[in-house]
Amino acid sequence: xxxxxxxxxxxxxxxxxxxxxxxxxxxxxxxxxxxxxxxxxxxxxxxxxxxxxxxxxxxxxxxxxxxxxxxxxxxxxxxxxxxxxxxxxxxxxxxxxxxxxxxxxxxxxxxxxxxxxxxxxxxxxxxxxxxxxxxxxxxxxxxxxxxxxxxxxxxxxxxxxxxxxxxxxxxxxxxxxxxxxxxxxxxxxxxxxxxxxxxxxxxxxxxxxxxxxxxxxxxxxxxxxxxxxxxxxxxxxxxxxxxxxxxxxxxxxxxxxxxxxxxxxxxxxxxxxxxxxxxxxxxxxxxxxxxxxxxxxxxxxxxxxxxxxxxxxxxxxxxxxxxxxxxxxxxxxxxxxxxxxxxxxxxxxxxxxxxxxxxxxxxxxxxxxxxxxxxxxxxxxxxxxxxxxxxxxxxxxxxxxxxxxxxxxxxxxxxxxxxxxxxxxxxxxxxxxxxxxxxxxxxxxxxxxxxxxxxxxxxxxxxxxxxxxxxxxxxxxxxxxxxxxxxxxxxxxxxxxxxxxxxxxxxxxx
Numbered sequence: 168x169x170x171x172x173x174x175x176x177x178x179x180x181x182x183x184x185x186x187x188x189x190x191x192x193x194x195x196x197x198x199x200x201x202x203x204x205x206x207x208x209x210x211x212x213x214x215x216x217x218x219x220x221x222x223x224x225x226x227x228x229x230x231x232x233x234x235x236x237x238x239x240x241x242x243x244x245x246x247x248x249x250x251x252x253x254x255x256x257x258x259x260x261x262x263x264x265x266x267x268x269x270x271x272x273x274x275x276x277x278x279x280x281x282x283x284x285x286x287x288x289x290x291x292x293x294x295x296x297x298x299x300x301x302x303x304x305x306x307x308x309x310x311x312x313x314x315x316x317x318x319x320x321x322x323x324x325x326x327x328x329x330x331x332x333x334x335x336x337x338x339x340x341x342x343x344x345x346x347x348x349x350x351x352x353x354x355x356x357x358x359x360x361x362x363x364x365x366x367x368x369x370x371x372x373x374x375x376x377x378x379x380x381x382x383x384x385x386x387x388x389x390x391x392x393x394x395x396x397x398x399x400x401x402x403x404x405x406x407x408x409x410x411x412x413x414x415x416x417x418x419x420x421x422x423x424x425x426x427x428x429x430x431x432x433x434x435x436x437x438x439x440x441x442x443x444x445x446x447x448x449x450x451x452x453x454x455x456x457x458x459x460x461x462x463x464x465x466x467x468x469x470x471x472x473x474x475x476x477x478x479x480x481x482x483x484x485x486x487x488x489x490x491x492x493x494x495x496x497x498x499x500x501x502x503x504x505x506x507x508x509x510x511x512x513x514x515x516x517x518x519x520x521x522x523x524x525x526x527x528x529x530x531x532x533x534x535x536x537x538x539x540x541x542x543x544x545x546x547x548x549x550x551x552x553x554x555x556x557x558x559x560x561x562x563x564x565x566x567x568x569x570x571x572x573x574x575x576x577x578x579x580x581x582x583x584x585x586x587x588x589x590x591x592x593x594x595x596x597x598x599x600x601x602x603x604x605x606x607x608x609x610x611x612x613x614x615x616x617x618x619x620x621x622x623x624x625x626x627x628x629x630x631x632x633x634x635x636x637x638x639x640x641x642x643x644x645x646x647x648x649x650x651x652x653x654x655x656x657x658x659x660x661x662x663x664x665x666x667x668x669x670x671x672x673x674x675x676x677x
Contacts, residue, residue: 176249176281179269181262181288182206186298186374187213188445189289194258197286202253205244209260209400211375213441213453223253230399238268242275249281262290266316266343290314292341295373295402299380300416301409303339308407311338317345317352317403334359339406346399350389356405357385366409371401376424376450382412421448422673429454429596429608431615440609443665447673452605454596457618459487462561462582465495471556471581472496475505480549480576484514484538484559484567486521491583492558493525503527510548514541516660536659537638538566551575560614561585564640588618600628607633607653607672609664613644620648633672637664 178197183189198204198217206215208228215224225244227236236244248255263269263285276283292314296303303312313336315328333340334356345352349369357363363386371379383391385405418424427450430440441451462468472495475481483489496505503526512531513519519532531548533540549555553576557568561582568580599605600623608629610616620626626648636642636652638659645652654671656663 176253177245177255177257177276177283178286179257179263179272179283180259180286181267181290182210182214182258182260183289184261184291184294184374185209185211185372186294187211188442189294189374190214191286191288194286194288197256197284198258200254201256203248203255204258205241205248205255206258207260210258214258223248238271242272245272246275246279246281249276250279259288260291262288265290265292265314291373291402292343295370295378296341296368296404296408298374298378298418299368299370299404300412300414300418301368301370301404302411302415303341303404303408305408305411308411309337309339311336312341312406313338314341314343315345317342317348328355330355330359334361339404339408342403342405344399345403346392346397346401349392349403352403353385353389361385361405365405366407368404368409368412369397369401370404371397371399373402376427376445376448378418380412380416382409418448421446422669424448426450426606426668426672427452427599427604428668429605431455431457431608431610431619440611440661440664443661444668447665447669449668452596452599454593454619454622457586457588457612457614459584459586461491462585464582467579467581468492468495468558468583469499471558471579472501472505473499475501475556476508477554478509478556478579479553480512480545480555481506481509482512482541482555482557482559482567482571483518483522484541484557484563486517488558488560488583489513489518489521489525495583512541512545514538537640538564538570541567542570545571546574549574549576553577555579556581558583586612586614586618588621593622597623597628600632603631605632607635607668609635609637609668610641610645610652611637611661611664613641616641616644616648616650626650635664635667637661 180194180197195217198214201218201222203223203225204218205225205227227241245255245257257272259267259269261267273283293303304310342352363384365385367385367388368380368382369388369392379397381391381395381397423444428444429452431454441453444451506527510531511522511527513522514533515536519530522530531544533544549571555571555576555578557578557580568578572578629650633653634645634650636645636655638656642652642655654667656667
């Protein structure tokens, strides 16, 4: 590999087959450092979230009948961006050197003296069958596997695939990019001696939430695929291992498999909910209906933190409030020790966890994760001599400060942050709702309800979609808008919200 200046300029990164969790750690690090990210069609959109906000994103995806950019122009683009001094990541589906044309891109970079590094990825040749419950090798069925292109170069003329040898291989055959040629692949194998009754399978969108698999024999697989409407992108598996799917299928058994769920939480907080839903098989559409920003007037928070020793109680109602408080404390060169003399109270286990991350372990947490529950908890603890600081969202309900004041406390209710609507991606969500592609929408706060409805414009778009609320306050906001949630979390946490979906959506056919 050439090194023109000792600095790596281009990373050829395998994004894996679709499941964002299959990206390697080295691949993620490369994305996080990129100035320019050039990515393919079959790259999970979730991986783009690892890029810095200022990173330039360039889509060069290809379908069998349309190329956004031909390969030679992609090569030229990589050279151009690298020579301009950018750290460039070429993010390719699967592995860049397994039918990914990564070798051609490396050659182009080498010709121009540009440094590059190759970050292998999980190939769909192994991962797609695995997610379908098909091991490409098995002690009792196959001691080898062969990966073959199903889409040979148009200029080759005669096939470079030695069908007479391939048909006699005893192991598993895996064909990539072969759906258009499936009839010819099956015919060539049978013509050259393979048993027509050999098990075969086709896995579409392997490792993605919308994965579909059909199984048949070599002589009938084309008919089954056509009947089921299976199209690109798909992996073709031929061999005795395909028969193991009936016993080993696992993805389809997940409780939310085949369900599409919208997550409306702020982007920086959505990952935990999204990951929990995806772990249970759901396809997640992230639509961050809100984002968290500093309060309209940040001075009261700064003054409260600077005078924190005057308070006997400090109350937090959300993880956002905790993070905002400690960000302000850090700007004043304070840390968790600033709360050493105060009692700390919180609403919810998420808020408690945020406090723990900042070094606060002793926290009073209400049994009911709402303002009313916290008031009940503090009723016999807060008195007339106490000064209470509440750090929470701007324009929050007045229940907490009002009721604590009734207990005789002197209450300072300060805005630690505010939320505002985010409309980015609204058109795509509207299209998905109109097409009937959404099964459920989750709401984690009243502001996610208000802002989603503002972005959609028409509440009727949510008709026929199951709505899920994290707690009674959010449920009240939904009902005030004329919307009835299918379920409310029994525990007002992300885990409780996920459990509500599993309890009501799990196992239902779409």
